[in-house]
Amino acid sequence: MSSEFPTPGLKRKARKGGPDVPMWAARADLVKRGYEPKTVRLPYRLDEPDDAPLLSAACLRLQAEMLEWSSGHLRDPNRFDGTIRSLSRRYQTDPESPFNRRLKHTTREKDAHVLTLIEKAFGDRLVPSLKLADFWRWYDAAKKPKATGQPERVRRAWGIMKKLRELFAYGVAAELDGCARVRDILAEIRFPQPARRRVTLDLEHIEAFIPKAIEMGRISLALATAIQFDAVMRQKDVVGEWEPIPEGEALTGIVLNGRRWVNGLTWAGVVLDGVTRKATTKTGAMIAHDFSLCPHVQQVAAHVLPERRVGPLIVDEQQGRPYAGDAFQREWRKVARAAGIPDHIWNMDARAGAITEAEDAGADLDAIRATAAHTDAKTTARYSRGAVGKSRTVAELRLAHRAVKNSA
Structure with a gap:
């Protein structure tokens, strides 16, 4: 490059079968001190006169930022440098x-x-x-x-x-x-999307999991799964989650490593012989479920002594507090394997299993949507995986129609 268009830090990178690629490289001594980026590929042509001023401007900018960093003025994390x-x-x-x-x-x-x-x-x-x-x-x-x-x-x-x-x-x-x-x-680009899950945690899986969990002393896992299936509830709305405590806020409630347990079911908020209401974590919509009509919930709850029905509903028996991190999934999988449930079936598939069963039973899609607290029926339809309820109804109507025509 000519002196008219200086290019400090410019390097040539050979490319097989094509022209050299221009690269800007930071000084080695500053790289050792932690400067980044170490190198930057420049989108210009080395031997094209029209690109010379653009190439020079890019090198001068990158060089100036590096020297600014070396003088002790660290880069503002909110600064956009084009990368x-x-x-x-x-x-x-x-x-x-x-x-x-x-x-x-x-x-x-x-x-x-x-x-x-x-x-x-x-x-x-x-x-x-x-x-x-x-x-x-x-x-x-x-x-x-x-x-x-x-x-x-x-x-x-x-x-x-x-x-x-x-x-x-x-x-x-x-x-x-x-x-x-x-x-x-x-x-304008349409990247291939991952296939939607087609797997459900069905009644047969629930009835294998619950007794195995009780046998292994994991009542909480049995109860959570029963509620997810019987009441069509999201895992997070049952088990809860740990959210960061804002700086300066008092460390009240159940706290672990600077996070507070929130959004899970508590014994104070559950009515086993009547209607339990809860705001969902995803949309804030209120859901209401009559737990007296949830047989698996009743089955598992009977194993919890009245004096133990205090605080969070779902508690890690080994830690004496709500499940943290990936502990719920990890411990659930142990029980699932012992119960003969394949690894490709997940706890989160209980919701899909419940919705699919409801449609097979002939429940109206909008009623299922309201039960699942979905804002859009299209979402409910995606959770219904292989239900034959509607197709069976259509088939029965067609057969009845044929019978009428044949008798005429």
């Missing part, structure tokens, strides 16, 4: 972003994990350099099996692309350069 990494960091730190405005703490934790994968895989890429082929390449790489012979991880790949869409949509709202172009590219 995917900086967009991700700003998305997570901007108090006005959807990450901080709308997402629940549990969703933020899951999203933070996906964002870490994104930053690690292609955080150094500059937004202006992104092309259609990049996203398909990243999708294909993300869906590769974890090991030879295992299935493709389509759900993982689709989740990463979904989060990229959200990142660039935020970038557009925050008026960050280049994000609108990439958002428009992503809007």
Whole structure:
């Protein structure tokens, strides 16, 4: 490059079968001190005169940021420098972003994990350099099996692309350069989605699980599963969850490692011989269930002594408190295996099993929707997995119609 367009830090990376690729590289001594990014691929052509000023501007900007960092002025985490990494960091730190405005703490934790994968895989890429082929390449790489012979991880790949869409949509709202172009590219791509679950935890599984759990001394697991199936309730609405305690707020209630147990059923809120009402965690909708009509709940509750019916309904017997982390799923699986329930059937499939059974029994879809506290009947229909209730009714009507015609 000429002195007219200086390019500090510019390196050439040889590419087989094509022209060299321009890369900006940080000083080795600063990299050792922890400076990032170490290298940045530049979306320009080395030997094209029209690209010379753009290449120079990119190198000068990156060099200036590195020198600013070396002088002790660390980069503002909310500053957008044109890379995917900086967009991700700003998305997570901007108090006005959807990450901080709308997402629940549990969703933020899951999203933070996906964002870490994104930053690690292609955080150094500059937004202006992104092309259609990049996203398909990243999708294909993300869906590769974890090991030879295992299935493709389509759900993982689709989740990463979904989060990229959200990142660039935020970038557009925050008026960050280049994000609108990439958002428009992503809007036109239809990445294959993971197949919907078709598995249900059915009555036969429930009736195998409950006695085995009681036999193994895991009454809480039996009771939770019974309520999920009989009352069509979400696991979180039964078992509860642990949410971070806001800074400065008193450590009241059941507290563990700076988190408070919330949203689960308590004995004070349960009416075994009548109607139990609860606000759902997902939408806040009120649900009401007559537990006197829930035979499995009654079966398990009979094993809990009256004097033990205090506090949270579902308690980890080994810890003496509500289940934390992935303990509920882990302990549930132990009992499920002992009961002969295959590993591909999960506790969360109890809700789908209950809805499928209800439709098979001839229950109206809108009534099932209200029971499950769904706001949209389409959601209820997705939970009905292989029900034959409606098709049986249609078949019976057709047969009756034929009989009338034949007798005429």
